[in-house]
Amino acid sequence: MTDDLAQREIADEQEFVDRVHVQLRHSAEAAQALAREGHGRGRLGHEGGLVERDAMVFQAARRIAQLDAAHEGLVFGRLDLRPERDPEPRYIGRIGLRDEQRDSLLIDWRAPAAAVFYQATAATPQDVVRRRVLRCSGPTVLGVEDELLDDSVETDLPIVGEGALMAQLSRARDRSMHSIVATIQAEQDKAIRAPGKGVVSISGGPGTGKTVVALHRAAFLLYNDRRRYESGGVLVVGPSGVFMRYIERVLPSLGETAVALRSLGEVVDGLRATRHDDPAVADLKGSARMAELMRRVARQQAPGTPQEFRVFWRDDVIHLDRAVLGRLRRQLMSHGQRNRQLPRVASTLLDAMWRQVRGERGRERGREAFEDEMLSRQDFVDFAVQWWPPLAATDVFGWLREPEMLSRVAEGVLTPEEQRILSKAWSGDGSLAVEDVPLVDELRYALGDIPARHEDHHELDDHVGADLQELTTASDREYAPRGRSWSPPSHRIEDDGYAHVLVDEAQDLTPMQWRMVGRRGRAATWTIVGDPAQSSWPVPAEAAEARAAVLEGKQQHDFHLSTNYRNSSEIYAHAAAYAERVGLDADLPTAVRSTGVEPRVVTDVTDLEQATREAVSAIAEEVAGTVGIVVPVARRSDVNAWLASWPEHAEDAAGARAAVDSSVSPSGEDRIVVLTGLDTKGLEFDGIVVVRPQEIEDESATGRATLYVVLTRATQLLTTVG
Numbered sequence: 001m002t003d004d005l006a007q008r009e010i011a012d013e014q015e016f017v018d019r020v021h022v023q024l025r026h027s028a029e030a031a032q033a034l035a036r037e038g039h040g041r042g043r044l045g046h047e048g049g050l051v052e053r054d055a056m057v058f059q060a061a062r063r064i065a066q067l068d069a070a071h072e073g074l075v076f077g078r079l080d081l082r083p084e085r086d087p088e089p090r091y092i093g094r095i096g097l098r099d100e101q102r103d104s105l106l107i108d109w110r111a112p113a114a115a116v117f118y119q120a121t122a123a124t125p126q127d128v129v130r131r132r133v134l135r136c137s138g139p140t141v142l143g144v145e146d147e148l149l150d151d152s153v154e155t156d157l158p159i160v161g162e163g164a165l166m167a168q169l170s171r172a173r174d175r176s177m178h179s180i181v182a183t184i185q186a187e188q189d190k191a192i193r194a195p196g197k198g199v200v201s202i203s204g205g206p207g208t209g210k211t212v213v214a215l216h217r218a219a220f221l222l223y224n225d226r227r228r229y230e231s232g233g234v235l236v237v238g239p240s241g242v243f244m245r246y247i248e249r250v251l252p253s254l255g256e257t258a259v260a261l262r263s264l265g266e267v268v269d270g271l272r273a274t275r276h277d278d279p280a281v282a283d284l285k286g287s288a289r290m291a292e293l294m295r296r297v298a299r300q301q302a303p304g305t306p307q308e309f310r311v312f313w314r315d316d317v318i319h320l321d322r323a324v325l326g327r328l329r330r331q332l333m334s335h336g337q338r339n340r341q342l343p344r345v346a347s348t349l350l351d352a353m354w355r356q357v358r359g360e361r362g363r364e365r366g367r368e369a370f371e372d373e374m375l376s377r378q379d380f381v382d383f384a385v386q387w388w389p390p391l392a393a394t395d396v397f398g399w400l401r402e403p404e405m406l407s408r409v410a411e412g413v414l415t416p417e418e419q420r421i422l423s424k425a426w427s428g429d430g431s432l433a434v435e436d437v438p439l440v441d442e443l444r445y446a447l448g449d450i451p452a453r454h455e456d457h458h459e460l461d462d463h464v465g466a467d468l469q470e471l472t473t474a475s476d477r478e479y480a481p482r483g484r485s486w487s488p489p490s491h492r493i494e495d496d497g498y499a500h501v502l503v504d505e506a507q508d509l510t511p512m513q514w515r516m517v518g519r520r521g522r523a524a525t526w527t528i529v530g531d532p533a534q535s536s537w538p539v540p541a542e543a544a545e546a547r548a549a550v551l552e553g554k555q556q557h558d559f560h561l562s563t564n565y566r567n568s569s570e571i572y573a574h575a576a577a578y579a580e581r582v583g584l585d586a587d588l589p590t591a592v593r594s595t596g597v598e599p600r601v602v603t604d605v606t607d608l609e610q611a612t613r614e615a616v617s618a619i620a621e622e623v624a625g626t627v628g629i630v631v632p633v634a635r636r637s638d639v640n641a642w643l644a645s646w647p648e649h650a651e652d653a654a655g656a657r658a659a660v661d662s663s664v665s666p667s668g669e670d671r672i673v674v675l676t677g678l679d680t681k682g683l684e685f686d687g688i689v690v691v692r693p694q695e696i697e698d699e700s701a702t703g704r705a706t707l708y709v710v711l712t713r714a715t716q717l718l719t720t721v722g
Contacts, residue, residue: 005158005160006143006144006160009144009158009160010141010142010143010144013078013132013134013141013144014140014141016075016091017074017075017134017136017139017140017141018139019105020074020075020091020093020097020105020106021074021139023097023098023099023100023105024074024097026100027097073094073136074093074094074095074106074136074139075091075092075093075106075134075136076092076093076094076109076133076134076135076136077091077092077093077109077114077117077131077132077133077134078090078091078092078130078131078132078134079091079092079116079117079128079130079131079132080128080129080130080131080132080155080157081127081128081129082127082129082150082153085127090107090113090114091105091106091107092106092107092109092114092117093106093107093108093109094108094109095108096108096111108223110219110220110223110224111223115189115193116128117131118185118186118188118189118192119186119189119190120149120186121149121186122147122148122149122150125149125150127150128149128150129148129149129150129153129155129157130146130147130148130149130155130157130159131146131147131149132144132145132146132147132160133145133146144160145160146158146159146160147159185209185563187559187561187562187563188209188213188216188561190559191213191214191217191559191561192213192216192217192220193217193220194217194557194559195555195557196221196224196225196525197525197555198525198526198554198555198556198557199525199526199527199528199551199554199555199556199557200217200525200526200527200528200557200559201528201529201530201556201557201558201559202214202527202528202529202530202559202560202561203529203530203531203532203558203559203560203561203587204531204560204561204562204587204589205531205533205561205562205564205586205587205588205589205712206531206534206564206566206567206572206575206589206709206712207564207565207566207567207572207589207591207684207712208561208562208563208564208565208566208589209561209565209566210504210529210530210531210561211247211504211529211682212247212250213529213561214502214504214527214529215236215247215250215251215502216250217502217527218234218236218251218256218259218500218502218527219251219256221234221500221525222234222256222258222259228499229258229499229500230258231499232497232498232499232500232524233258233259233260233498233499233500234258234259234260234498234499234500234501234502235259235260235262235267235498235500235501235502235520235521235524236251236259236260236261236262236502236504237262237263237264237267237501237502237503237504237517238261238262238263238264238504238505238682239263239264239504239505239508239678239681239682240263240264240265240274240678240679240681241263241265241266241274242675242679242683243263243504243505243681243682243683244261244262244263244266246682246683247261247504247682248261260498263434264434264437264509264513265432265434265437266437267437267441267516267517267520268437268440268441268444268516271394271432271437271440273431273432273433273434273436273437274434275431275432275433275434276433276434276435276678277425277433277434277435278425279699279700279701279702280421281421281422281425281433281435282433282435282510283537283538283539283701284414284418284421284422285422285425285433285435285436285438285439285510285512286435286438286510286511286512286513286537287510287511287512287539287542288511288512288542288545288546289413289414290438290439290442290512291442291511291512291515292413293409293410293413293414294439294442294443294446295442295446296409296413297396297397297399297400297405297409297443298338298396298443298446298447299333299338299446300399300405300408300409301329302389302391302399303399303402303405305386305387305388305389306383306386306387307321307322307325308320308321308322308325309325309349309380309383309387311353311374311377311379311380313357313362313370313373313374314357314359314361314362314365315358315359315360315361315362316356316357316358316359316362318353318356318357319356320349320352320353324352325387328348328349328352329388331348332344332345332348332388336448337445337446337447337448337449338391338446338447338448339390339391339447339448339449339450339451340448340449340451341388342388342390342450342451343451345384345387345388346375346384349380349384349387350370350371350374353370353374354367354370354371357370390450391447391450392447392450393440393441393443393444393447394440396443396447397436397439397440397443398430400422400426401423401426401427401430403419403423406419406422406423406426407419410422435510435512437516438510438512438513438515438516439512441515441516441519442512442515442516445519497519497520497521497522497523497524498520498521498524499523499524499525500521500524500525500526500527501517501520501521501524501525501526501527502526502527502528502529503517503526503527503528503529503530504529504530504682505529505530505534505681505682506528506529506530506547507530507531507532507534507535507536507537507540507543508530508534508535508536508537508681509537509543509546509547510537510543510546511542511543511545511546512546514543514546514547514549514550515546515550517550518546518549518550518551521550526551526554528547531587532585532587533579533584533585533586533587533705533708534681534705534708534709535702535705536678536681536700536702536705536706537702538700538701538702561589562589562590563589563590563592564589564590564591564592565592565593566684566712566715567591567593567712567714567715568591568593568594568595568597568715568716569591569592569593569594570594570595570596570597570598570599571591571599571711571712571714571715571716571717571718572589572591572712573591574598574599574711574718575708575711575712576588578707578708578711579708582697582704582708583704584704584705584708586708595716597716597717599717599718599719599720600615600717600718600719600720601719601720602615602719602720602721602722603722605721605722608691608692608721608722609642611721611722612629612639612642612689612691612721613642613646615689615719615721616629616643616646616672616689618719619686619687619688619689619717619719620671620672620687622687622716622717623686623687623716623717624686625671625685625686625687626671626672626673626685626686626687627671627672627673627685627686627687627688627689628672628673628674628675628680628683628685628687628688628689628713628714629643629672629673629674629675629688629689629691630675630676630677630680630688630689630690630691630696630710630713631674631675631676631691631692631696632676632677632691632692632695632696632699633676633699634695635691635692635695636674636676639674639691640674643672643674677696677699677703677706677707677709677710678706680709680710680713681709683713684713684714684715685713685714685715686714686715686716686717687714687716687717687718687719688710688711688713688714688717688718688719689719689720689721690707690710690711690718690719690720690721691721691722692721692722693707693710693711693720693722694722695722696710
């Protein structure tokens with residue numbers, strides 16, 4: 001192959017790509033015209049016009065969002081089939097386009113006609129003679145990579161390049177995950193196009209593409225059954241905010257925005273936590289026993305509530321003492337969730353009070369007069385409101401900061417030492433840890449919704465039952481700035497359900513986190529991604545039981561990915577040897593790429609800062625993309641300070657601190673970031689420097705699995721220091 005041949009092929013493909021981009025502009029102009037016409041219908045002055053406006057603007061908004069997202073890498077594939085099957089080439093792209101004659105110009109990668117692009121192999125070419133991948137930057141074709149799949153066909157088709165997959169694997173990483181839509185492999189494609197019902201479980205060792213395959217599956221489901229999944233919503237749950245920022249561009253780049261991306265600290269509406277507890281505290285809070293603890297505290301009497309009520313009416317002294325009020329409280333709780341009983345409170349109290357009316361004058365007046373008078377008395381209204389106040393889950397959770405309350409509800413559930421650990425953890429500034437969020441959610445469901453407000457305190461049981469929901473249009477959601485910011489409008493806990501739930505790094509979910517996520521997907525289809533060997537949860541059987549309860553009755557489809565596309569074979573051999581040495585039952589995929597560079601192990605360290613600086617500088621000089629410095633939790637602040645003081649990395653220091661110490665994404669393309677072992681879950685870097693690996697291993701009961709994860713994050717270079 002000559003350079004002239006490659007350039008001629010690129011020029012030929014450029015002609016087609018130019019034609020597609022012209023059609024893309026025409027489609028965008030047509031969508032904008034439809035939107036303008038729709039807004040015009042809204043000015044007709046009747047309801048029919050408003051309906052037409054919403055329908056037209058919705059269609060236009062959705063199309064505009066798809067077209068806007070498709071510009072980068074719009075055309076990425078070409079299939080040349082046997083002439084008797086189809087003499088014309090088929091082009092594959094991020095979206096489907098038709099020309100002015102309504103003939104297919106570009107096939108959407110999710111369409112059945114595009115499946116062969118991913119499924120054809122040299123062993124089973126499926127009538128494909130040549131598969132070509134186009135590498136583009138915007139509308140410009142930079143290169144092509146070909147695979148000859150059927151050499152039995154006489155053809156003059158030229159074969160250019162060394163293979164698209166290997167070219168993609170060698171590309172430098174930046175701070176975001178990118179779509180693999182041009183290089184999906186056959187075993188990955190099977191998982192992406194799996195049946196839409198039930199649960200699809202995607203397993204595999206490090207670097208097999210589990211996360212990006214799952215995201216492409218979400219895009220595939222939205223394409224195949226848009227009405228269901230767009231109206232119900234798709235929830236993507238990941239381990240951390242760092243991870244969610246890493247993946248947030250993938251689905252929008254595939255034209256999908258009707259997706260809510262939430263880290264485990266953000267799953268519950270209205271709550272956001274980024275801080276993690278120490279491993280011992282996190283293990284305790286994640287235990288299934290905490291569900292019983294939350295159930296008990298939800299049934300406790302609110303601190304500071306009145307213990308009795310006394311009133312004189314006609315000839316009777318009516319007295320609700322502690323014993324009577326306790327019986328009434330148990331009676332109300334027997335009907336269900338506490339907040340749901342608010343409409344019953346007044347009538348329950350009045351029933352008990354009327355039974356104490358014995359005097360002749362009181363009985364003559366009758367119960368209706370009695371209730372009218374009681375409801376008009378401010379002292380009774382105040383008592384009823386104070387005795388059974390509407391309770392927010394976060395407020396009830398705060399009760400557990402009192403050791404006396406914790407001791408009362410934890411009897412028989414937690415040991416005294418475990419109570420002490422929790423009391424210490426909850427004695428701080430009141431901020432929530434990521435591990436607290438499932439506990440608050442458990443309380444939220446134990447307490448129930450607060451019903452719609454009473455019109456006034458004088459008619460406590462005249463309950464207004466209509467919940468007011470936020471009104472949005474489909475076009476509002478289409479124009480949301482990022483998929484991450486969208487979720488179905490919901491103010492009631494019963495409305496938390498999504499149509500599809502995708503859980504990444506599922507092996508790390510605690511039993512309490514499984515309960516929390518499970519409530520969002522009772523009627524959903526699921527995609528679950530994980531590798532048991534990378535688990536940070538120390539009691540896998542307990543987590544497996546919680547997961548089974550969440551997915552009970554749903555049909556299971558299991559897919560296993562066996563090829564490591566991330567690591568060089570040298571890096572993965574080093575990580576696999578560690579896993580075998582420490583006794584991890586690891587799924588060891590085959591690494592397909594070799595760099596010839598072995599990992600570097602620096603053991604003779606007298607000055608840790610200097611050794612770390614030299615290792616980072618050496619890697620940063622050799623790779624063009626990102627560099628991760630992975631440290632024990634206790635050393636994170638120190639290493640951030642070191643990085644800030646190194647002149648050659650001063651520009652990267654601010655970004656590194658932002659990524660670790662705050663919830664905002666680093667600005668620009670900062671190459672170097674400091675992370676803890678758990679922060680690296682799901683991420684990848686061109687180079688990794690691991691500081692004090694033994695300390696990372698010793699941090700928790702699952703430290704060996706965490707260090708194994710860390711050793712598999714690098715694509716090109718790996719150095720351990722200390």
